[in-house]
Amino acid sequence: MSILVNNRTKVVVQGLTGSQGKFHAQKMxxxxxxxVAGVVPGRGGTxxxxxxxxxxxxxxxxxAGANASIVYVPPAYAADAVIESVDANLDxxxxxxxxxxxxxxxxxxxxxxxxxxxxxxxGPNCPGVITPGECKMGIMPGEIHTAGTVGIISKSGTLTxxxxxxxxxxxxxxxTCIGIGGDPIIGLKYIDLLEMFQFDAQTECVxxxxxxxxxxxxxxxxxxxxxxxxxxxxxxxxxxxPKGKRMGHAGAIISGGDDTAAAKMKALExxxxxxxxxxxxxxxxxxxxxGK
Amino acid sequence: MDLHEFQAKGLLRNYGVPVPDGGxxxxxxxxxxxxxxxxxxxxxxxxxxxxxxxxxAGGVKVVNSFSDVYDVASHMLGMKIVTxxxxxxxxxxxxxxxxxxxxxxxxxxxxxLVDRDSEQHMIIASAEGGMDxxxxxxxxxxxxxxxxxxxxxxxxxFLGRKIAKKIGLESSLLNKFADVANKIYNVFADFDxxxxxxxxxxxxxxxxxxxxxxxxxxxxNALYRHPKIEEMKDYGELEPQEVxxxxxxxxxxxxxxxxxxxxxxxxxxxxxxxxxxxxxGDPANFLDVGxxxxxxxxxxxxxxxxxxxxxxxxxxxxxxxxxxxxxxAEGVLKGSDEVPSDRSIVVRLDGTNVEEGRRILxxxxxxxxxxxxxxxxxxxxxxxxxxxxxxxxxxxxxKKTAAKAKE
Numbered sequence: 001m002s003i004l005v006n007n008r009t010k011v012v013v014q015g016l017t018g019s020q021g022k023f024h025a026q027k028m029x030x031x032x033x034x035x036v037a038g039v040v041p042g043r044g045g046t047x048x049x050x051x052x053x054x055x056x057x058x059x060x061x062x063x064a065g066a067n068a069s070i071v072y073v074p075p076a077y078a079a080d081a082v083i084e085s086v087d088a089n090l091d092x093x094x095x096x097x098x099x100x101x102x103x104x105x106x107x108x109x110x111x112x113x114x115x116x117x118x119x120x121x122x123g124p125n126c127p128g129v130i131t132p133g134e135c136k137m138g139i140m141p142g143e144i145h146t147a148g149t150v151g152i153i154s155k156s157g158t159l160t161x162x163x164x165x166x167x168x169x170x171x172x173x174x175x176t177c178i179g180i181g182g183d184p185i186i187g188l189k190y191i192d193l194l195e196m197f198q199f200d201a202q203t204e205c206v207x208x209x210x211x212x213x214x215x216x217x218x219x220x221x222x223x224x225x226x227x228x229x230x231x232x233x234x235x236x237x238x239x240x241x242p243k244g245k246r247m248g249h250a251g252a253i254i255s256g257g258d259d260t261a262a263a264k265m266k267a268l269e270x271x272x273x274x275x276x277x278x279x280x281x282x283x284x285x286x287x288x289x290x291g292k
Numbered sequence: 293m294d295l296h297e298f299q300a301k302g303l304l305r306n307y308g309v310p311v312p313d314g315g316x317x318x319x320x321x322x323x324x325x326x327x328x329x330x331x332x333x334x335x336x337x338x339x340x341x342x343x344x345x346x347x348x349a350g351g352v353k354v355v356n357s358f359s360d361v362y363d364v365a366s367h368m369l370g371m372k373i374v375t376x377x378x379x380x381x382x383x384x385x386x387x388x389x390x391x392x393x394x395x396x397x398x399x400x401x402x403x404x405l406v407d408r409d410s411e412q413h414m415i416i417a418s419a420e421g422g423m424d425x426x427x428x429x430x431x432x433x434x435x436x437x438x439x440x441x442x443x444x445x446x447x448x449x450f451l452g453r454k455i456a457k458k459i460g461l462e463s464s465l466l467n468k469f470a471d472v473a474n475k476i477y478n479v480f481a482d483f484d485x486x487x488x489x490x491x492x493x494x495x496x497x498x499x500x501x502x503x504x505x506x507x508x509x510x511x512x513n514a515l516y517r518h519p520k521i522e523e524m525k526d527y528g529e530l531e532p533q534e535v536x537x538x539x540x541x542x543x544x545x546x547x548x549x550x551x552x553x554x555x556x557x558x559x560x561x562x563x564x565x566x567x568x569x570x571x572x573g574d575p576a577n578f579l580d581v582g583x584x585x586x587x588x589x590x591x592x593x594x595x596x597x598x599x600x601x602x603x604x605x606x607x608x609x610x611x612x613x614x615x616x617x618x619x620x621a622e623g624v625l626k627g628s629d630e631v632p633s634d635r636s637i638v639v640r641l642d643g644t645n646v647e648e649g650r651r652i653l654x655x656x657x658x659x660x661x662x663x664x665x666x667x668x669x670x671x672x673x674x675x676x677x678x679x680x681x682x683x684x685x686x687x688x689x690x691k692k693t694a695a696k697a698k699e
Contacts, residue, residue: 020584024614076516098583101514102406103484106443109411127613139583141613141643156559157583158611161643162670165611182558184408211559214408237562240547240569241578244377246512248543248558248580261566278570279563280671 002131002176003151003196003203004092004122005068009135012037012057012066012090014073014081016048020096021072024139025051028070031142033135037064039084057088068092070128070137078124079104086112086119094137095123095187105185112187121187125249127157127179138179140164148173150286151197153190154209155182155249159237159279163207166283172290175203182211182249190220194228205231205290207282208273210264212238212247217264221271231289233274235282236261293510294342298389299524300506303483309475310502314391316340323365324358326390334393337364341383342529344507345375345424351385354393361390386528394502399492400459401425402473404441404480406487413441413481415451415473419459421492435459447477465495472501483521484514533577533596540592542581549574550604551681552597554590554624556581556615564609567670573678576603583614590623591630598631607677608639609670610649617641617649625656636663636680640673 011028015021016038026049029035037052037060044055052064060066069090073081078097085093086108105124112121122129128138132145140157144164150172154160160179167174178193180186190208197203206228210217217236224232239261241247265275276285295303301311315326327335339351346352351373353364365388374382399421407414417437420428428435437458441447452470461469472493480488487509494504515522527535537544543558547565551573555561558580565575577600581593597606610620620641628637641649650666657664665680667673 075513099513101484101517102486102511103443103481103514106406106411106413110443139614144643154559156557156563158555158557158613159559159563161611161613162560162563165642184406185411209559211562216408235563237559237566240565240575241562242545242547245545245578246543247545247562247578278567278671280567280669280674 001200001202002134003193003200004120004129004176004178005131005135005137007034007134009092009137010034010036010065010067011137012039012060012064012069013051014039014057014069014071014085016040016051016053016072017043018072018074022048024072024096025049027142028136031136033137036060036066039069057084057090061088061090066090068137069094071095071097071124073097075099075101079108082108082121082124083111086115086117086121089117090119093119093121093187094126094128095121096126096128096139097123098125100124100183102183102185105183109185122178123181123187125183126181127160129176129178131176132174140177140179144168145177146173149175149202149204149290151175151200151203151206152177152209153193153206154179155211156209156237159209162279163209163235163282166280167207167286170283170287172286175200184214190216191223194220194223197230198228203230205233205286207286208232208234210234210236211249212236212241212261213259215259218258218267221268221273224273225271231274233276233282233285233289234268235276235279236264236268237279293512293515293521293525294529295508295510295521295524296340296342296387296526297338297506298340300488300508301503303479303508304476304503304506307475307479309472309479310500311506312336312391312394312502312504314389316387316389317365318369318387320362320366320369323388323390324362327358327361330390330392332392335361336391336393337361337368338389338391339368339373339385340387340389341373341378341385342526343373343375343377343383345377346373349373349375365390383529394494394504395497396494397497398495400494401428401491402476402493403487403489403491404477404485407440410440412443413477415439415441415447415455415477417455417459421494425491441477446481447474449474464499465501468501476503483518484511485509486511533600536592536596537579540589542579542589542593542596544596545578547575547577549576550602551677552576552600552603552606553609554579554581554593554597554606555609556583556585556611556620560609560611564607564670564674567674568607568678571674571678573674573681576600581615585615585619585623587619587623587626590620591626594624594627595631598627598633604635605677605681606635606637607673608637609673610641610643612641612643612645612649616645617643618645618652621649621652621656624653625660625662628660628662634663636665638665638667638673638677638680640667640670
């Protein structure tokens with residue numbers, strides 16, 4: 001088992017003809033992901049490296065059997081692309097695009113809350129989702145991952161790779177790794193994914209990587225304390241970040257006093273989470289917790 | 293992106309929100325001219341810098357004569373404003389806003405922001421205007437009223453009236469407040485605001501509602517659809533390195549330490565700063581070269597670090613995913629070529645094309661005599677960078693003390 005994606009996931013790439021879409025579709029195919037279609041409005045009927053291109057997501061579902069989409073559409077059009085996937089009722093939409101205005105995401109989330117669509121959204125501004133050995137929907141380097149028992153949830157891309165590498169170095173593979181994205185308004189959040197990991201028999205431990213800004217990590221901690229019965233290892237980036245400055249991610253800005261890294265680490269520790277102070281200790285802590 | 297008070301007030305004025313008459317002056321004689329045009333017998337002179345808490349730092353003065361306008365403006369222009377938000381280095385005042393003084397009967401706090409939790413816009417209001425909202429939250433949390441705004445319907449007059457009631461405004465002011473609050477919200481929403489704070493919004497002696505201050509932050513990601521707002525960007529508020537970084541679309545934040553960092557990915561960049569700190573060192577900057585970096589971007593990023601005089605050692609931490617290590621190595625060599633330096637460069641490369649990247653760096657270093665130190669892990673690299681930056685002063689005990697202090 002695993003969560004969100006597996007070897008039955010059939011992916012449609014929205015924005016397949018763009019340089020990013022084309023490059024990463026190729027990489028995903030090489031990894032073994034089942035890419036069944038591309039969607040590029042106005043280019044229906046063509047092909048990119050053997051993958052059929054359709055005008056709409058609905059056609060990609062009907063004619064190619066897609067059940068999940070990945071969005072590489074530029075920021076000005078990305079929210080619309082996500083809405084198209086939601087409207088088409090796909091199981092999953094992973095939005096890689098960075099730089100979508102917050103106001104657009106507020107609209108997307110409102111639509112998702114009020115519509116009857118079952119679509120789950122990961123991102124935007126994220127590296128995507130990978131279930132090692134089965135399906136890679138994203139831009140992460142596939143070769144660093146190995147199948148195993150550790151679930152990883154993170155706001156960051158490269159810091160997730162760092163965690164994967166460390167966990168793998170201690171001999172542990174991953175069940176599913178999810179980059180939830182660094183924006184203020186995102187699709188699936190920590191708690192949504194923890195709920196899924198709770199019921200995933202393959203997952204024995206979860207690594208939760210957070211950063212400054214917002215209250216998501218603290219809320220996750222409270223939820224873990226009440227509901228989660230697997231060990232959680234956590235690192236929060238931005239202990240040295242100054243107040244009021246945006247640290248790359250649109251969401252990574254300390255605005256009050258309780259969204260600092262220190263405050264979040266303390267809150268998580270109180271909830272029984274294994275918090276590491278140094279990003280170099282993530283793998284070691286996982287090994288300690290899983291007791292090998 | 294932060295707007296100046298006068299810029300935000302300009303937007304509000306265009307939407308029919310009452311703001312005091314005023315004008316911007318960058319010299320004392322300009323200030324005098326503005327005051328004379330405004331007429332009256334009392335004016336407020338306000339320093340235009342991106343920082344809250346200006347009043348306490350001497351950046352807001354009320355004056356009652358033309359000669360005082362001139363004297364106070366000439367003193368304020370060029371002075372350094374130091375507040376909690378600017379840090380110890382402060383901000384130089386290059387412009388002032390001269391406004392007609394307002395007859396204040398009551399001060400209200402009103403702000404709009406993005407609420408991540410409910411994934412909606414949010415209003416915060418309080419009858420205790422003129423004070424820091426953080427202070428009110430601490431001392432009298434019951435005085436703060438919050439409401440969420442439905443993105444489909446917008447704010448609506450009813451929500452304005454509801455807030456007016458909750459903060460205890462007189463009935464005669466309900467409709468007027470609701471109207472002004474809605475217009476302010478429209479500015480916030482139409483221009484993709486992340487935050488718009490009016491503190492204070494005042495009731496005048498004549499019973500009018502006027503915005504005395506305005507602090508606005510706009511979503512950088514939405515600037516493509518607001519070219520006029522983008523033109524308002526004040527590069528004078530940024531460090532020289534930050535200006536260069538913004539030209540090349542790099543995320544850069546200047547810090548006080550001496551270890552320059554070049555990293556890919558915002559999370560890893562923050563974590564790199566953290567690990568430097570955990571070894572007892574201090575980062576000179578946050579720098580994310582981003583996911584789609586090419587050789588030129590890396591070269592420019594590296595030059596920005598090299599031209600920062602406080603940098604003693606450079607720490608390159610790359611986990612190649614989309615960004616290839618060989619391309620990073622080439623960029624580093626090109627940057628060093630253009631800005632010669634004998635500073636040590638600690639390099640940790642991992643991920644895509646790592647061997648190729650290491651080979652390019654080694655060959656480059658052999659040819660140019662660059663002082664490159666390689667490391668396999670993030671921790672190893674951080675330790676080496678901190679040791680090199682400290683030079684002979686390096687004291688491994690400092691790490692322990694720093695860790696202890698944290699506990």
